[in-house]
Amino acid sequence: MNCCVQVALRIRPLSDAEMEESATVVAHRVDQQMVVLMDPLEDPEDVLRANRSREKTYMFDVAFDFSNSQEEVYRATTKGLIEGLISGYNATVFAYGPTGCGKTYTMLGTDKEPGIYVRTLNDLFRAIEETSDDMLYSITMSYLEIYNEMIRDLLNPSSGFLDLREDSKGEIQVAGITEVSTINAQEIMELLVKGNRQRTQEPTAANQTSSRSHAVLQVSVRQQSRSRDVLQEVRYARLFMIDLAGSERAAQTQNRGQRLKEGAHINRSLLALGNCINALSDKTGPNMDSKLTRLLKDSLGGNSRTVMIAHISPASSAFEESRNTLAYAHRAKSIRTRVKKNLLNVTYHIAQYTSIISELRGEIQRLQQKISEQDRRQSGGERADIRSVQAEVQALSSHQSRAEVERIREQLLEGFREQMEIRRSLMELENSNMEIQVETSRHLLTIADWEQERSRRRRKWRAEQQKESESKEESEKDSDSSESAPDSSETQEVSAARENLLTLMSESKRVHRQKASLERRLALLREQSRRVEELLPRRVSCEGQRQVLGLLCKVHELEVEKAEMQSSALLKDNLLRHKEHAMQRFERHRLLCDQIIQKQRQFIHDHSLLVPPQLQELYDVYMKEADEWRLERAMALDKTTASLPRISLPLHSRDQDLDSDQESVRTVKLEPGPSKTRRHTLPPILPQSETDSNRVFKSSPHAQKMKSSSVMTPPPIHINGSSHLDSSPDSSEAGVELTHTEREQILKGVQSIVVKAARRRSRALESDAARFPPPSPLRPHKQRSSLSPSTAPPAGPPLRRRQPSPELTHATSDDNLSSSTGDGAPANGPKTQRGKPDLSNNHTPRERESEGRRRKRRSRSFEAVTVQRFRPLDSTSDPHLHIGQLPPPRAQRGAAVLGKGRGAQQTGVCCTNTNGWRLFTLRRDVFSLTSQFKLC
Numbered sequence: 053m054n055c056c057v058q059v060a061l062r063i064r065p066l067s068d069a070e071m072e073e074s075a076t077v078v079a080h081r082v083d084q085q086m087v088v089l090m091d092p093l094e095d096p097e098d099v100l101r102a103n104r105s106r107e108k109t110y111m112f113d114v115a116f117d118f119s120n121s122q123e124e125v126y127r128a129t130t131k132g133l134i135e136g137l138i139s140g141y142n143a144t145v146f147a148y149g150p151t152g153c154g155k156t157y158t159m160l161g162t163d164k165e166p167g168i169y170v171r172t173l174n175d176l177f178r179a180i181e182e183t184s185d186d187m188l189y190s191i192t193m194s195y196l197e198i199y200n201e202m203i204r205d206l207l208n209p210s211s212g213f214l215d216l217r218e219d220s221k222g223e224i225q226v227a228g229i230t231e232v233s234t235i236n237a238q239e240i241m242e243l244l245v246k247g248n249r250q251r252t253q254e255p256t257a258a259n260q261t262s263s264r265s266h267a268v269l270q271v272s273v274r275q276q277s278r279s280r281d282v283l284q285e286v287r288y289a290r291l292f293m294i295d296l297a298g299s300e301r302a303a304q305t306q307n308r309g310q311r312l313k314e315g316a317h318i319n320r321s322l323l324a325l326g327n328c329i330n331a332l333s334d335k336t337g338p339n340m341d342s343k344l345t346r347l348l349k350d351s352l353g354g355n356s357r358t359v360m361i362a363h364i365s366p367a368s369s370a371f372e373e374s375r376n377t378l379a380y381a382h383r384a385k386s387i388r389t390r391v392k393k394n395l396l397n398v399t400y401h402i403a404q405y406t407s408i409i410s411e412l413r414g415e416i417q418r419l420q421q422k423i424s425e426q427d428r429r430q431s432g433g434e435r436a437d438i439r440s441v442q443a444e445v446q447a448l449s450s451h452q453s454r455a456e457v458e459r460i461r462e463q464l465l466e467g468f469r470e471q472m473e474i475r476r477s478l479m480e481l482e483n484s485n486m487e488i489q490v491e492t493s494r495h496l497l498t499i500a501d502w503e504q505e506r507s508r509r510r511r512k513w514r515a516e517q518q519k520e521s522e523s524k525e526e527s528e529k530d531s532d533s534s535e536s537a538p539d540s541s542e543t544q545e546v547s548a549a550r551e552n553l554l555t556l557m558s559e560s561k562r563v564h565r566q567k568a569s570l571e572r573r574l575a576l577l578r579e580q581s582r583r584v585e586e587l588l589p590r591r592v593s594c595e596g597q598r599q600v601l602g603l604l605c606k607v608h609e610l611e612v613e614k615a616e617m618q619s620s621a622l623l624k625d626n627l628l629r630h631k632e633h634a635m636q637r638f639e640r641h642r643l644l645c646d647q648i649i650q651k652q653r654q655f656i657h658d659h660s661l662l663v664p665p666q667l668q669e670l671y672d673v674y675m676k677e678a679d680e681w682r683l684e685r686a687m688a689l690d691k692t693t694a695s696l697p698r699i700s701l702p703l704h705s706r707d708q709d710l711d712s713d714q715e716s717v718r719t720v721k722l723e724p725g726p727s728k729t730r731r732h733t734l735p736p737i738l739p740q741s742e743t744d745s746n747r748v749f750k751s752s753p754h755a756q757k758m759k760s761s762s763v764m765t766p767p768p769i770h771i772n773g774s775s776h777l778d779s780s781p782d783s784s785e786a787g788v789e790l791t792h793t794e795r796e797q798i799l800k801g802v803q804s805i806v807v808k809a810a811r812r813r814s815r816a817l818e819s820d821a822a823r824f825p826p827p828s829p830l831r832p833h834k835q836r837s838s839l840s841p842s843t844a845p846p847a848g849p850p851l852r853r854r855q856p857s858p859e860l861t862h863a864t865s866d867d868n869l870s871s872s873t874g875d876g877a878p879a880n881g882p883k884t885q886r887g888k889p890d891l892s893n894n895h896t897p898r899e900r901e902s903e904g905r906r907r908k909r910r911s912r913s914f915e916a917v918t919v920q921r922f923r924p925l926d927s928t929s930d931p932h933l934h935i936g937q938l939p940p941p942r943a944q945r946g947a948a949v950l951g952k953g954r955g956a957q958q959t960g961v962c963c964t965n966t967n968g969w970r971l972f973t974l975r976r977d978v979f980s981l982t983s984q985f986k987l988c
């Protein structure tokens with residue numbers, strides 16, 4: 053497309069200097085296109101030139117004077133180039149004119165009145181921004197000056213002088229020029245101002261800031277569509293905005309030296325430009341003999357829309373420069389250019405098409421793959437998210453559930469732990485209680501011994517007093533009455549025993565209080581554990597965890613029950629040991645009594661003593677009772693006993709039994725009875741012992757039966773009706789002051805032993821009956837004594853008074869001792885040997901054989917009882933509960949611990965030579981048994 057160079061003329065206002073010189077205005081803008089230049093030298097009066105006009109009119113595309121603003125100049129000259137520039141058309145705007153006529157002002161302007169540079173770039177960026185959605189732009193800028201035919205980079209002055217080069221496309225390029233990718237107009241303005249300071253300026257007569265070089269601002273715009281079509285267009289256009297140096301005349305500028313030389317270069321370039329313009333206007337082709345014309349090759353007659361803004365001064369003093377400028381500008385209007393779009397790679401080669409298609413296909417494939425991956429990732433991610441959310445929820449739920457389960461477990465464990473601790477404490481209290489009972493029994497025994505001794509002394513003293521009173525005269529009686537009564541003051545040991553009893557009682561009360569408190573706490577803990585277990589389904593959602601906790605509860609409940617059963621079993625075991633021991637001792641006592649009876653019978657028979665009727669009646673009763681306890685009845689009774697519930701009962705039923713027993717014991721204890729009629733002043737026996745003893749016997753029908761029955765003890769032997777053994781239990785003066793209740797308890801406690809003993813006794817009695825005549829025809833007859841000659845009493849009148857009887861002494865129970873040791877060997881050496889009944893010398897071989905078998909059976913039976921019933925105590929058993937550790941009877945009373953072997957755990961008592969002490973010792977033993985039964 054061909055087009056002409058657009059020429060605009062701008063007439064600046066008069067400068068201050070021109071106004072001072074009173075310069076006349078010779079250049080006027082007639083209208084927007086017409087300018088009139090008047091020749092000030094023309095004389096209007098000159099008739100020779102009358103036909104010649106002093107005015108010269110010039111037509112331009114647009115004309116401006118002082119009244120026009122920068123904006124108007126820009127709009128009229130340059131703004132229209134921007135659209136073409138974006139469309140790929142080159143454009144050139146250059147300011148031409150003499151120095152000081154406003155070229156820089158028009159192009160650069162001031163901060164307040166920016167020139168074409170800034171306004172063009174502003175509109176360029178705005179236009180690019182409007183189409184940036186579809187087009188991709190690349191804008192670069194460079195700023196250079198041509199000074200004395202040398203090119204200098206104003207954005208990088210240190211880069212030196214640059215050369216012009218023509219690329220393969222025939223375009224002129226400045227090699228090494230700094231191209232700045234502009235961002236916005238403001239930055240461009242700053243760059244230009246900065247670059248303009250680098251521009252060579254020197255003051256001249258015409259302009260204090262005269263630019264001595266041509267300044268060229270080049271803006272390159274490259275654009276292409278964002279869519280990659282086959283018909284892809286890459287538009288490339290350059291905009292030159294040139295501030296030419298002044299085209300002043302040397303005379304006018306009064307330049308000399310360097311300024312003159314500069315002026316010469318300037319003028320040469322301008323001349324070249326002028327020549328170029330002339331050539332272009334004459335269509336002779338551009339003259340490229342200067343760098344300016346070379347750089348503006350496309351701008352002047354080439355591929356560019358070109359706007360020339362000519363500047364002139366209105367002053368008459370600048371008439372010549374104005375006329376020349378107007379002439380050049382006018383001629384420039386004739387310059388035609390061939391404008392075309394700068395389209396790069398508008399049409400691609402077939403190989404490029406193929407490449408583009410391949411690229412596009414690859415791109416499509418890549419995008420499809422990316423989309424599928426993204427979809428997969430999204431779906432996977434969603435699933436993963438769902439799974440992760442579910443996992444988080446489950447984890448949270450699981451965590452909460454675990455925390456809840458852990459909390460419940462801790463509660464349960466804590467409760468169980470405390471229960472076990474309480475259970476242990478209760479066991480310790482039970483043991484302490486047992487110790488207290490044992491100690492209490494020991495002290496009671498001490499007191500009872502002392503009271504027994506006191507009672508015996510009193511009786512002896514009263515008997516002596518009575519005897520003396522009968523044999524002596526009244527006066528003598530008065531004189532002897534001065535004999536003092538036996539000392540009845542308590543010994544230090546008895547006083548200490550009473551004090552200890554008080555201490556033990558208070559201790560026992562304390563133990564019972566603690567037990568009650570612990571039992572309440574235990575019941576509370578059980579209730580709490582039960583509630584927690586009941587709430588498990590509500591508090592724990594997981595079935596497995598519920599089951600685990602439920603099992604945990606069961607395990608610990610079983611543990612607690614196990615501990616309870618162990619405790620109860622231990623207690624029962626201890627009680628059984630006491631009972632067994634007591635029954636063994638009672639059995640020994642019974643055997644001893646039997647032997648005493650038999651030997652007394654033998655003695656009566658041998659000496660043909662008369663038996664008092666009362667004694668004979670008692671003996672009959674004794675035999676009758678023995679007959680009733682024959683084998684068949686004993687077996688039936690034993691079977692009934694064996695069928696009774698024992699320790700194997702469930703815990704709760706046992707507890708109930710125990711509770712009922714305790715209650716019954718309390719009831720019994722409160723009942724007025726013989727137990728309250730103790731004649732000595734002993735402190736009351738602790739209730740627990742009675743509880744335990746009664747617990748066993750009261751709950752047993754067998755015991756009830758036994759309670760109604762009586763167990764025979766050796767009746768007193770009345771010798772000649774005047775003497776008797778003071779050990780008779782029927783005597784109110786008996787040394788052992790047992791109450792009826794105590795005796796009953798003893799009797800009840802030995803029931804099973806009695807059954808067995810009765811079995812053996814019935815056999816023995818049968819054997820004795822075979823040897824001795826029936827008791828009724830008791831006639832004195834001589835019979836060889838079975839005693840040794842050294843100890844045998846002399847034959848003579850019947851015994852009339854009580855006297856020490858070696859036979860009785862020896863009848864203590866050697867047989868029993870043999871049984872106790874279990875091996876049939878004498879336990880006490882010669883003494884025991886001496887006291888052994890020598891039946892072998894008095895009976896026939898058949899009788900001796902029968903007696904030997906009887907002894908052996910008795911021994912085996914006793915062994916069976918002791919070995920079978922005695923279980924070794926475990927480590928948790930209270931050692932104080934061992935019978936063998938009971939305080940042995942005092943040595944001075946003839947008591948000794950028997951047995952070191954199989955019967956080592958049994959405490960046996962042997963009798964001394966003193967009849968009274970012997971029986972007392974036995975009774976004392978019985979009393980001890982009574983206390984032990986109370987412990988049970």
Ligand SMILES: Nc1ncnc2c1ncn2[C@@H]1O[C@H](COP(=O)(O)OP(=O)(O)OP(=O)(O)O)[C@@H](O)[C@H]1O
Pocket residue numbers: 063064065067117118149150151152153154155156157158259261262263264296297298299363
């Ligand atoms: N149209 C105008 N309106 C107001 N002031 C102007 C105008 N044109 C020029 N001037 C003033 O005239 C003075 C000279 O202007 P300018 O420097 O632009 O001239 P020039 O042609 O660039 O000179 P040189 O060629 O020596 O660089 C400046 O002070 C400028 O402000």
